Amino acid sequence: MRTPLARAIGLGSAKEGVGAWWAERVSAVALVPLTLWLAASIVAHTGSDYATFIVWLRTPLTAILMILLLIALFHHTALGLQVVIEDYVHSGAKFAAVIAVRLGCCAFAIAGVVATLRIAFSG
């Protein structure tokens, strides 16, 4: 027979928070140069037509940076939105919302990567 307090003492936290905290920082550091590159590229392509834009996306460096950006961006987005959900949603909808965010971010990241690869490898 153990009291609830006795079961909790000594266990500390769930010990899984450091991983998410660290991943949010690592993705943030990666996103500093990658998002600045994207912002500069969008500014540089203001007024460009479709053909010019595709020629730019087709270069290997652009495709690589775009894919790295998409992975870091949606990883960071999933972690950030999860914290927001956990702070404000306290009902059973919390788990549904966190799962929806994770699946959604995964789907959008893959869609973006596939679109980039398709442009990069198109004729």
Add this chain to the structure above:
Amino acid sequence: MIPSPTTTRSRPLSPNVQIYRPQLTSVLSILNRITGIFLSACAVVLVVWLVAAACGPQAYAPVQAAIASWIGRIVLFGATFAFFLHLCGGIRHLVWDTVHGFELRSIYISGWSVVGASVVLTVAAWVAGALMGG
């Protein structure tokens, strides 16, 4: 009617944001979160843009037209400012993670630096875009 002691009443929660005087620190903290949520939606727009480009010029044209419209430009301007605010605020957080800059004076200096840098970078990006022929 006298409320019974067992009646559960909804009590005010602390901090009560309605009566709390806004400070630079709290406003920037809230803005970092709001811009993060807004930029999540922008990330989805980025993917829509890439998918449309991959599908061909017919699919790309309406997306490009929506971005180039007046509403699109207003949203894009807001997205630019949100991006720079979240970026500069994020760098401020990364500095804090190294256990530096927690003195009250440093916090206000870095806070106003974030606001100033975000405004300057947003204006610079749009001036550069206009010079590129937007």
